[in-house]
Amino acid sequence: MSLLLQTLIFLGTAIITVPIAKRLGLGAVLGYLIGGIIIGPFALSLIGHVDSILHFAEFGIVLLLFIIGLELQPSRLWTMRKSVFGMGGLQVAATGAILTALAVMAGLALPAAIIVGFTLALSSTAFALQILAEKGMLTTRPGRAAFSVLLFQDLAVVPLLALVQLLSGDHSDPADIINLGAFLKAIAFFAGVLIAGHYLLRPLLRLVALTGIREIFSAVALFLVTGTALLAEVSGLSMALGAFVAGVLLADSEYRHELEADIEPFKGLLLGLFFIAVGMSVNLGLAFSEPMTVFAIVLGLITVKGIVLYIVGRLFGLDNASARSLALTIAQGGEFAFVILGAAVASGAVDTAISDQIILAVTLSMGITPLLIAIDGWLGKGRPGLADKREFETPKDEENQVIIAGFGRVGQIIGRVLRAKNIGFTAIEKNPSQVDFVRKFGNKIYYGDPSRIGLLRAAKAHKARIFVLAVDDVDSSLEAVRIIHKHFPNLTIHARARNRMHAHQLMELGVKHVQRETFLSSLEMSRQVLSGLGYVTSEAAEIVETFRLQDEERLSAQQGIYRDEDKMAAEAREWALELERIMKEDEAAKKGHSE
Numbered sequence: 184m185s186l187l188l189q190t191l192i193f194l195g196t197a198i199i200t201v202p203i204a205k206r207l208g209l210g211a212v213l214g215y216l217i218g219g220i221i222i223g224p225f226a227l228s229l230i231g232h233v234d235s236i237l238h239f240a241e242f243g244i245v246l247l248l249f250i251i252g253l254e255l256q257p258s259r260l261w262t263m264r265k266s267v268f269g270m271g272g273l274q275v276a277a278t279g280a281i282l283t284a285l286a287v288m289a290g291l292a293l294p295a296a297i298i299v300g301f302t303l304a305l306s307s308t309a310f311a312l313q314i315l316a317e318k319g320m321l322t323t324r325p326g327r328a329a330f331s332v333l334l335f336q337d338l339a340v341v342p343l344l345a346l347v348q349l350l351s352g353d354h355s356d357p358a359d360i361i362n363l364g365a366f367l368k369a370i371a372f373f374a375g376v377l378i379a380g381h382y383l384l385r386p387l388l389r390l391v392a393l394t395g396i397r398e399i400f401s402a403v404a405l406f407l408v409t410g411t412a413l414l415a416e417v418s419g420l421s422m423a424l425g426a427f428v429a430g431v432l433l434a435d436s437e438y439r440h441e442l443e444a445d446i447e448p449f450k451g452l453l454l455g456l457f458f459i460a461v462g463m464s465v466n467l468g469l470a471f472s473e474p475m476t477v478f479a480i481v482l483g484l485i486t487v488k489g490i491v492l493y494i495v496g497r498l499f500g501l502d503n504a505s506a507r508s509l510a511l512t513i514a515q516g517g518e519f520a521f522v523i524l525g526a527a528v529a530s531g532a533v534d535t536a537i538s539d540q541i542i543l544a545v546t547l548s549m550g551i552t553p554l555l556i557a558i559d560g561w562l563g564k565g566r567p568g569l570a571d572k573r574e575f576e577t578p579k580d581e582e583n584q585v586i587i588a589g590f591g592r593v594g595q596i597i598g599r600v601l602r603a604k605n606i607g608f609t610a611i612e613k614n615p616s617q618v619d620f621v622r623k624f625g626n627k628i629y630y631g632d633p634s635r636i637g638l639l640r641a642a643k644a645h646k647a648r649i650f651v652l653a654v655d656d657v658d659s660s661l662e663a664v665r666i667i668h669k670h671f672p673n674l675t676i677h678a679r680a681r682n683r684m685h686a687h688q689l690m691e692l693g694v695k696h697v698q699r700e701t702f703l704s705s706l707e708m709s710r711q712v713l714s715g716l717g718y719v720t721s722e723a724a725e726i727v728e729t730f731r732l733q734d735e736e737r738l739s740a741q742q743g744i745y746r747d748e749d750k751m752a753a754e755a756r757e758w759a760l761e762l763e764r765i766m767k768e769d770e771a772a773k774k775g776h777s778e
Contacts (some may be wrong), residue, residue: 197459245425248647267334375414485551491508586608613656680699733762
């Protein structure tokens with residue numbers, strides 16, 4: 184089958200199954216899974232080579248971890264150390280020990296039971312985070328707790344793979360078990376990434392940004408993620424962990440939002456392909472030939488892990504509702520089961536039949552996860568104060584109420600006023616040279632084009648209240664307004680107009696708050712000129728105020744004809760004469776009043 188035909192089948196499957204699943208309230212993930220089962224070898228058998236597709240699609244997890252890393256500043260990551268190593272470590276240890284004991288009771292040899300038990304202790308980072316994002320729960324307290332546990336589980340994959348080698352009986356030299364070379368490789372990887380991230384990545388991104396070619400910036404973003412993932416794999420670490428580290432290093436970068444916007448489409452497509460591939464790999468034959476065994480594994484996995492997660496959550500300060508959400512969100516098995524069990528089967532530590540049962544159970548547990556989260560949402564309905572509490576717990580630096588697009592002369596002044604009142608804002612600037620200049624003065628600013636929908640989503644535009652549009656380029660300004668009105672109607676736009684024509688165009692698009700960039704400063708200078716000519720301060724101020732009111736009234740009146748140059752010229756002449764008449768009448772009235 185040609186690659187083009189396979190691509191068509193994958194896209195068609197996603198187009199049909201995902202909207203139906205969303206319509207039924209099951210979520211996109213379950214839609215992808217069902218689609219994969221339908222086209223897989225145990226149903227319609229439209230696609231072959233499932234293993235190679237699954238291996239390729241795992242890159243979606245790599246991109247997902249990179250974007251998560253971009254959202255986590257190193258300072259915030261350090262503050263999470265207690266929840267990552269405390270909650271995550273306790274959950275993996277307790278769940279792994281209990282499931283190992285149950286596996287031994289079921290008749291497995293101890294080495295195989297240990298591998299199976301601790302493999303099932305890992306949850307699905309891809310499934311859980313995707314569903315949490317769909318439900319808007321990533322920034323809630325249970326969402327952050329789930330992420331902390333998932334992060335530790337990703338870190339635990341490396342020692343678990345080493346454990347498979349240890350328990351396989353396929354080692355004659357103790358040095359094979361305690362692999363000093365692999366340990367040194369891992370240390371070298373982290374050191375190399377830290378050094379490169381500090382000295383090389385930002386200059387490279389700056390040079391690419393200066394070219395102004397968007398697709399090259401996207402290519403560099405993909406190159407960065409792919410290269411870091413490959414280096415991590417060569418160093419004996421998981422590709423996802425390597426991408427996560429790279430994302431964390433760039434979380435404080437001015438290019439953070441632009442990178443996220445460029446990576447997001449690829450991440451979404453590859454994650455969808457990964458979920459479809461997981462569905463294709465399900466051995467439905469076992470579900471019919473050994474239904475009770477598979478059901479017992481799924482029930483035992485979700486029950487044991489759910490109880491452990493609930494207890495761990497309560498021990499670390501979560502309330503009852505948050506601990507319950509944590510337990511129901513990540514009680515499933517994880518995608519790393521495919522990797523670990525594959526290595527275990529290859530080394531002879533686990534039988535193929537056992538591996539097939541576990542993989543089917545893990546896949547079914549993933550499919551049940553959206554239903555468990557739906558149950559959690561149903562249980563949480565009507566609980567007073569729950570929604571408010573979750574919103575209140577959202578970190579301030581995640582959801583600024585103001586976005587300033589264009590951080591030049593106008594944007595910087597607005598930013599300084601907001602900062603003086605301790606009001607958080609997200610600044611976006613398209614000119615990389617301006618980004619570098621502003622950062623020298625300690626201002627937080629991100630590189631990117633505010634007319635890009637992906638960038639605006641990355642900047643949390645859907646949760647902001649005010650959008651200050653202060654970009655120089657008229658076309659970019661107008662395009663940004665169109666995008667915002669269409670996708671973020673919650674935002675109130677305050678726009679800077681470059682000139683009168685630009686002001687008319689903004690008003691035509693429905694922008695109600697428009698300021699011409701030199702208008703007010705020109706009026707102030709006019710007042711000073713009049714004072715210099717001998718007018719008293721109050722009289723000069725009154726003349727300027729009269730002009731301002733008349734000009735703004737005229738601006739509105741000209742809205743219908745501003746594209747007709749001849750009519751505008753005639754209108755301008757009439758207005759000049761009218762304004763002169765008004766000024767003379769005001770002066771005569773003042774003289775008559777004084778007499």
